[in-house]
Amino acid sequence: MNNFNLIIRSLFKKKENNIIKILSLGTGLAVGLIIISKVFFELSYDNFYPDSERIYLIQSVAKVGTAGNEETKEYVQVSGAIAPGMKAEVPEVESATRITYMGWKTPFYTPDKKYYTGTFIMADSCFFDVLPRPMIVGNAKEILARPLYALVSESIAQKMGGNVVGQSIQHESYPGRRITIGGIFKDVPENTHLKYDIVVSLVSIKNFSYDGSLDWLGNDRYLGYVKLMPGTDPASLAPAIRQMQERNQSMEDMKKAGIDLSYTLLPLEKLNSDNPEAKRMTLLLSAIAFALIFTSIMNYILILISTLVNRGKVISIYKCYGAEKKDISKLIFGETFFHLIISLVISILLIFCFRGTAEEILSVSVDSLFSLRTCLFLGIICILISLIIGFIPSYLFSRIPVASVFRNLTGTRRGWKMALLFFQLLTTTFLVTLLVIVSRQYDVLVNVDPGYNYEKLLYYRASGMNENERQKIIDELRALSEVEMIATADQLPFYSQSGNNVFLPNDERELFNIADLYGADENYLSLMKIPIIEGKGFDKETSNKGDVIVSRKFADKLSEIANWKDGAIGKDIRISEHDACRIVGVYNDIRIGSVSNEDRRPSAIFYSDKPAEFILIKMNELQSDNIQKVYDVLKKIFPEKDITLPIYKDSIVQIYYSSRQFLNAITIGGIVTLIITLIGLIGYTTHEVNRRRSEIAIRRVNGATISDILKLFVKDNLWIVFPALVCGGIAAAIAAAKWMEDFSEKTELSPLLFISCGTAVLVTVLSVVCLNCLYTANQNPVDTLKTD
Structure with a gap:
């Protein structure tokens, strides 16, 4: 038999429903395969680095408390000296580097006041030795060894005009500090835990903040990476790392404070795949993809088997003319394979027709999803689908008796x-x-x-501005009739918060760690409707710089530890980075972070008599015209800035x-x-x-x-x-x-x-x-x- 001609002729036969079969299979494959690609994308994080299996992230492990009542905390941040210290003192470490973030999607500008946005990190000169990217222009090691020099990604360079080497830029939060672009690197792929657009030399850090790059303890703001010698088991390095600590850290002082600090190495390739949230997401996405593809296959086979009676006589006639079971099987396999090819073409067209929707849903570009490795796996899946949708129908059709041509075929195959x-x-x-x-x-x-109210609330981040500039914004906005109230704060509750430690006066024991919300003015609690349940809030006339209000959990925990029967109000304490403080009030616990990643530590807010970084704007009505008036005021004060005025609720949703x-x-x-x-x-x-x-x-x-x-x-x-x-x-x-x-x-x-x-x-x-x-x-x- 000429199988191909028979397959083509049967394609548009009405009673065989081939068009419906192909369209439903193609639609199911389009959605199913793109979800599988997303799963593979999540599992392929950071495998593009050469020798990625030998690269590790340094993790701090702190055991706090007395024996039998220890609390273990794990952090991926370390002090500045840890990574280079491992390179110097652990022979199995081939190379090491450390980085710290300067700003996520932060505005920056050129001398002619053209604004762009990028993610800044600061890295030492060994950064590309451990986590290399191809260089388009410049020598990364030399550039990152020079103060106030930086590397930019290819996409940033193109946005700025292409030939940007030698040009200077300024980070919006650090006006007046000019950074010279010394080189251009290839963009970092999307499947990485470490995303950045601009790499500033770490030797520049003293121009922007405290230089703790050589500190062995404290200032844990750095991500440290090491690349091990081939064949090294990271677990075997524990004794050498401990000896390094004993030579450079005050182990006795930490012991007195009730802290046991150690370091472990996390495999770079498993940072994302071992994350519990990523694990759950990939598992559920896999289940959805399987359900879609399985349903499509079942539907194809169901419709095909439903044509058994109509096609039974045709198959019997083929047998009368000498067709054997293997010939019938070849015909059915050929037909299903042909249908699968058409379905795949339809699925590819659907993916690229709706690529914008797919990229928005999956938060990754289609080009990044379909890597060579992923395409090979998808090819294997398609072969398995071809075998499944070919084997079952071919088995059933090849067993149709020749006698069915002479009588009605009544087998239902139900x-x-x-x-x-x-x-x-x-x-x-x-x-x-x-x-x-x-x-x-x-x-x-x-x-x-x-635990607080954010309805009708806008906020503006006045980073890089001095006190007078922030006060001018506040005064201008308060003059608007559309504005109900203005307050300022150093931190917003939905952000991830820094931690600081609580001590009693004249006692070096670390009691517990808190989520530090830093400073806020006297209007902050009223604007956010955070109720004070004990003591009082902040007041411009009577509050002092050392005054702090704490959460209910903070007050209860401290009172229990210190055995204060009369509560925490009026008590003096010490908090690292703030030193001596006096508790003046207690507020109800509020959510720090998000529901999916809630920071359950006690929290504290300190009084600030100066305008803080975040300006919170409570509106009478949150309407587009009112928001525009606030925007116009900010634009009038800073005409050269790219003004961003988020709605608080939108940030929560984000x-x-x-x-x-x-x-x-x-x-x-x-x-x-x-x-x-x-x-x-x-x-x-x-x-x-x-x-x-x-x-x-x-x-x-x-x-x-x-x-x-x-x-x-x-x-x-x-x-x-x-x-x-x-x-x-x-x-x-x-x-x-x-x-x-x-x-x-x-x-x-x-x-x-x-x-x-x-x-x-x-x-x-x-x-x-x-x-x-x-x-x-x-x-x-x-x-x-x-x-x-």
């Missing part, structure tokens, strides 16, 4: 079809239920009460961007899966109705009503639908519970939620069954019997 339908319905229920749960959890994330992406992925996956399942259900019920046309006609002649006929088919499907709904709901509950593990606030997984989702799927399925059966049930039974 076992196959019901099994396939069961898995499709299970997958649909799983995704629909998971979609509802994730949607409810996302609503909790963005709307849960953090924290949960990854959860929103996950919700969007499930939404698209759920919709596509539901459509594919309904297509399969329509194909199945159409075949069943056609197969039982005579039975329906006879029942009608004997007095059965339309509702009786519909009940017959509904009842016939219920026994497979109910188990699928239950199994899908259970799978969704397990997946949702896993995803929500680290959320401090969780939506309720009530039985009513699962019953509602199952009922919605059930109603949709039964509606499709009834509508599809209605046409045949309404036909004249006499005409049907005449035809049959």
Whole structure:
């Protein structure tokens, strides 16, 4: 037989539903394969560095407290001298480097006041020895050894005009400090934990902040990296690292303070994949991708098997002309492979037609998703799909008896079809239920009460400005009738906060670590509606520089440790970086960080009589016209600046961007899966109705009503639908519970939620069954019997 001609001729045959099969398979593959690519992208973080398997991030491990009551804390930040110290004192360390961030997506400008945005880091001259990037212009080691010199990425250089070597730039937070561009490097790929656009030489740090690059203890702001000699086991370096500490750190003083500090090495390639949140996300995305592709495959096979009766005679005729089982198998395999190729073409077109949507949902460019390694794996998946969708139909069709050409083929193959339908319905229920749960959890994330009020609130970051400039902004904004209140603060609660340690006067024991919110003015608590539950808040007339208000958790913990029966109000304490302080008030605990990454440490706010970095603007009404007036005031004061005026609530929502992406992925996956399942259900019920046309006609002649006929088919499907709904709901509950593990606030997984989702799927399925059966049930039974 000329199989190719037969395949082409059968492509557009109406009763074989090939177009529907191909379109549903192509759509499922488009979404499924791009989600799989995202999973591979997450698992491939930092593997682009040469010898990446030998590169490690240094982690601090601090045990705080007395024996038997120790609290272990792990930090990826270290003191400045740790990384170069390992290079100097641990022979197995081939090279080492350390970096510190200067600003994430921070504005910077050129001498002619052109503004750009980039992520700044400061790094030592060995940075590209450990984490190399190809250089386009310049010698990285020489440039990073020069004060006030920097390297910029290729994309930043292009935005600035291309030939930027020798030009100077200024970081917005550090006006007056000119940084000279000495070289250009290739952009860092998207699949990295360390993203940056501008690398400033670390020897410049004293021009911007305290220089702790040679400190062995304290100022833990650095990320330290080491590259080990080939064949070195990082665990074997523990004794040498400990000896390095003993030679350079005051181990006895730390012991007296109740601290045991050590260092471990984390493999660079596993920094992302070992992250619990990333693990859960990749696991759930894998489940969604599998559900989509599996549903598409099941749907293709279900529709194909539903054509068994129509194609049975054709297959039998082929056998009459000498075709053997292997010939039939080749024909079916060839047909399914051809359909798969067309489906893949459709999926590729869909991906690139909707690449903007895909990139927004997955937060990564399509070009980065489809690396050579990923494409090879996707090719293997496509081969497996080809085998699956080819083997089952070819097995069934090759077993069709030759006698079927002489009589009606009545074999229903309902076992196959019901099994396939069961898995499709299970997958649909799983995704629909998971979609509802994730949607409810996302609503909790963005709307849960953090313990303070941020409605109608804008904020402006006045970094790099002096006291007079900040005060001018405050005075101008207070003059606007649209502004209700102005306050300033050094930190906003939703940011990750620095930590400082609490001590009692004349006692060197470290009691506990706090989330330090630093300074705020007298209006901050009122504007944020943070209630004072003991003592008093800040007051411009009576508050002093050393006054501090602490959270309820802070006050309770300190009172218990110090055995203060009368509470913490009025007590003197010491807090590292602030020294002597007096507690004047206690406020209710507020959320520090986010629901998904909550900082559970006690917190404290210090009084500041000077305008702080963040200017908080409470509006009477948060309308576009009012926001524009605030923007115009800022633009009038600083016409050369690129003014950014975020809405506080929008910033809160932005924290949960990854959860929103996950919700969007499930939404698209759920919709596509539901459509594919309904297509399969329509194909199945159409075949069943056609197969039982005579039975329906006879029942009608004997007095059965339309509702009786519909009940017959509904009842016939219920026994497979109910188990699928239950199994899908259970799978969704397990997946949702896993995803929500680290959320401090969780939506309720009530039985009513699962019953509602199952009922919605059930109603949709039964509606499709009834509508599809209605046409045949309404036909004249006499005409049907005449035809049959």
